[in-house]
Amino acid sequence: MTKAQDYVETVKQTIKQRDPEQTDFQEAVFTVLDSLTPVLEKHPEYIEANLLRRIVEPERVIEFRVPWQDDTGHFQVNRGYRVQFNSAIGPYKGGLRFHPSVNLSTVKFLGFEQVFKNSLTGLPIGGGKGGSDFDPKGKSDSEVMRFCQSFMTELARHIGPDLDVPAGDIGVGGREVGYLFGAYKRLCGFKNGVLTGKNLTFGGSAARTEATGYGLLYYTQSMLKAHNDSLKDKKIKISGSGNVALYALQKANELGATVLTVSDSNGYVYDPNGINDKIVQQIKEVERGRIKEYAQQVDSAQYFEGSVWDQDIDYDIALPCATQNEINAQQAELLVKDGARYIAEGANMPNQTAAIKVYQDHGIYYGPGKAANAGGVAVSALEMSQNSERLSWSFEEVDAKLAQIMHEIFTKSEKAAQEYGMDGNYQAGANIAGFNKVATAMMVQGLV
Missing domain, CATH: 3.40.50.720 (NAD(P)-binding Rossmann-like Domain)
Structure with missing residues (x-):
């Protein structure tokens, strides 16, 4: 076993010992780590800096209760999460998922994947993810609104246009993003870039839905x-x-x-x-x-x-x-x-x-x-750019940028696979291309 292989196995064993019940997270991380051995052999400085141990550990995990009142007047309580995984190349960026299956393992695996997905877009965004075990199905608009307001009451202190920019995911569409944005605005004032996936009337981007x-x-x-x-x-x-x-x-x-x-x-x-x-x-x-x-x-x-x-x-x-x-x-x-x-x-x-x-x-x-499937976060990042410039691009402009970004993602993955002797293995290529950018940023920023 080479030094790189031994290092990867050591990191995997540490994760199993620290988070034995987080099987979704383990599966996502191990898939990436198994692709990185040739990168570590080429860059032994990553092993010396213990980079993998740093990159598989979220920078911050926030877990909170979300109390809300249903239409019958009864009080309900759900769990809320935000995992701010890595900010080496930009503010945390990733969706919020409202679904009964959401737990910490799910959010961590999605956040870890988001780091490399966002890196592949070429845009300056880090990785994060969040959500709740709340199920919007079968709930009235008023119940969803009250839940979103309670959820944002806690989340608001942890996010911002230059810190962490959530978006939608499963169970969080335009309705939920609107309620979340309205709650944030009441708490912190109007900050256009604090959420993406917004309605076109208050800073959303054309082509985000598609x-x-x-x-x-x-x-x-x-x-x-x-x-x-x-x-x-x-x-x-x-x-x-x-x-x-x-x-x-x-x-x-x-x-x-x-x-x-x-x-x-x-x-x-x-x-x-x-x-x-x-x-x-x-x-x-x-x-x-x-x-x-x-x-x-x-x-x-x-x-x-x-x-x-x-x-x-x-x-x-x-x-x-x-x-x-x-x-x-x-x-x-x-x-x-x-x-x-x-x-x-x-x-x-x-x-x-x-x-x-x-x-x-x-x-x-x-x-x-x-x-x-990086197209969603790519256009979310383009929405952030439009918000920063106080501009609104046409559907055709955004769609053309999206097509170019997706072509470049494939090209980066293809080239990375070829460089490390795995031609045609687009999974390994995507893992390596996404990792290399984050790794370089972490190394030059010192102990982060």
């Missing part, structure tokens, strides 16, 4: 181009039907591909003629219905209960956009059998570690989430 889904397709487009391929006439499986999936569907249709599936937590629809994004948008965003309603409106579509990744059909590209760990090794084997050649992650960590190994063993080109 950014993650569009960015996923721009990244996928670059990945295919690197192999003398294109999206035109490709058959695509998409999971999910939320924001990311919807706008990935829309952009895929624009670029000449045929999307065969979309899904929700109950099941999926399959349409061999291609999913119509306008109908999905009407069902999910306007009517707030279930995806099975698509099959009731479109004669060529069929609805099935269960996971879309258990369906056996021929297709070319997989874009998982639903949730964490949605694809296991058996489903990955089916993906290979069905002829898919490319997979890019629209969700955060939708592939289990064993599934990723299947892709690597079978030569499937795999775009990890920290690269492929």
Whole structure:
């Protein structure tokens, strides 16, 4: 075992001992650390500075109670979190997630991933994440507002335009961001850049809603181009039907591909003629219905209960956009059998570690989430720039910048993989490219 390998294993053992119950966090960290051995061999000064131990430990973890009153007059209490992971290249930046599954391990893994995702964008933003185990589903607007006001009462003292700039995530859309911003304004005064994902009437950016889904397709487009391929006439499986999936569907249709599936937590629809994004948008965003309603409106579509990744059909590209760990090794084997050649992650960590190994063993080109779904945070950072300049750019301007950023993310990942003898391994390339920028910043700043 080399000195670099021994160092990586020592750091992994320390994490297991310190946080044995944080399995999500361990999985995210170990995936990155396993990619960094060749970097450490080239830069022994990183080992001497114990850089990995510093980079896997958040700079700050904030946990707080969130008391709020429901519509019946009863008092409820949830937990709130903000993990400010790394500020080496800029203020902490990352979303807030409101979902019953949120716990400290989840927030830490998302914050750790965010550090390198933000680094890959080339924009001056550090990494953080936050949220609560509050579930906005089934709650009235008044209940969501009261929760957001209570949540921000504590969070406000820890954030600011040059310190920490939260955004939305699962369960936190335009409604929630509006309530959070209003609460912050009452507490601290109007500071336009304190949150991103805002409404266009008070400092939001055009194309922010579409950014993650569009960015996923721009990244996928670059990945295919690197192999003398294109999206035109490709058959695509998409999971999910939320924001990311919807706008990935829309952009895929624009670029000449045929999307065969979309899904929700109950099941999926399959349409061999291609999913119509306008109908999905009407069902999910306007009517707030279930995806099975698509099959009731479109004669060529069929609805099935269960996971879309258990369906056996021929297709070319997989874009998982639903949730964490949605694809296991058996489903990955089916993906290979069905002829898919490319997979890019629209969700955060939708592939289990064993599934990723299947892709690597079978030569499937795999775009990890920290690269492929970075479009959302990229446009959030562009929103910060517009707020700082008191400007508002057009949709076309922002979309063009997004496309360029996603192309550069792929290019950086590709070059890093090639430099360290792992040509075609875009996961390792993304990890290395994201790490190198943060590592350099930490080294030149001294003991941080």
